[in-house]
């Protein structure tokens with residue numbers, strides 16, 4: 380019998396009922412804009428920022444219109460200006476170099492290693508060579524590098540770190556939450572991330588001035604005291620006339636959707652990891668597939684899984700993916716020469732000046748296959764998916 384999988388890989392769970400009810404209330408009130416509050420009322424977006432700051436264990440959280448915007452603000456509050464160089468690991472998604480480019484700054488791409496982490500010796504070399512003062516570190520697909528080694532390099536060169544936590548909301552390294560290693564962190568609440576408001580994001584930081592700047596950059600006008608997680612007024616007085624408004628606020632409607640999801644985030648992470656671990660054990664047992672090791676220090680969120688189809692030639696990989704797709708299993712290939720859907724390799728971002736050749740990154744990705752793990756799947760679904768992958772792998776192994 381040819382097994383077929385029928386659930387969509389892009390179907391997220393419904394928004395919790397309490398979030399839907401709150402959203403309807405906000406719609407009825409007409410006060411969707413975060414600074415549009417009735418007398419004595421505190422905005423939904425402001426509550427969300429306070430609650431997320433508590434979850435994250437930081438002083439400040441600024442809600443934004445997208446994760447990409449949060450990254451952009453993060454770079455700006457770290458002092459990045461047009462013409463500056465910004466270090467970034469080459470394994471990431473397009474909004475990351477895009478955020479650097481949007482400031483007029485230049486990405487300096489850094490190699491990754493076989494475990495999908497930024498390559499520390501290449502980082503050291505590129506930091507020295509480029510003189511860049513900021514590193515935009517993507518914890519791409521939830522793989523967290525050795526943050527002690529990284530912090531050491533950053534300290535040595537006086538480099539500030541912006542963490543892109545789009546795939547690590549709720550993840551930890553050595554017990555410390557991802558996002559709390561750098562100077563600022565950016566999170567996404569876009570539909571495919573760990574909380575879903577359609578579009579949205581957060582910037583988090585412990586730094587008073589960075590928080591004040593981020594709030595004004597996000598488009599607070601002079602209404603910043605309507606934020607809940609907010610630095611002292613003197614800090615704003617110091618910076619308010621020199622910080623540009625980039626209009627990328629989150630609205631109350633989205634904030635209501637996320638507020639309702641935050642209490643479930645940790646239990647959702649447990650559910651993701653059950654699915655991940657089920658897939659991991661079985662994938663690792665298939666001949667011709669390998670899965671890079673994760674460090675003991677890492678507490679990951681298994682919202683996606685990556686594996687290497689070692690048994691296949693590069694020519695066979697598209698056929699293997701097509702075979703899986705025809706049976707309902709949607710896999711992505713980060714090694715493809717041409718960008719496809721959400722997936723692209725660094726060398727497809729042609730706007731980057733003097734595109735480097737990054738052989739280690741291409742080698743790490745050449746046979747890397749990526750699969751989303753939506754929470755609408757159950758453990759039995761994992762077994763069907765694995766059976767199809769194993770079968771298609773065998774069919775395409777020459």
Ligand SMILES: *Cc1c(COP(=O)(O)O)cnc(C)c1O
Pocket residue numbers: 445446447448471472474475517519520543545546566567568569578579580
């Ligand atoms: C999704 C994503 C972003 C951008 O988030 P948006 O909210 O879609 O702008 C940034 N970095 C990575 C690694 C992502 O996956």
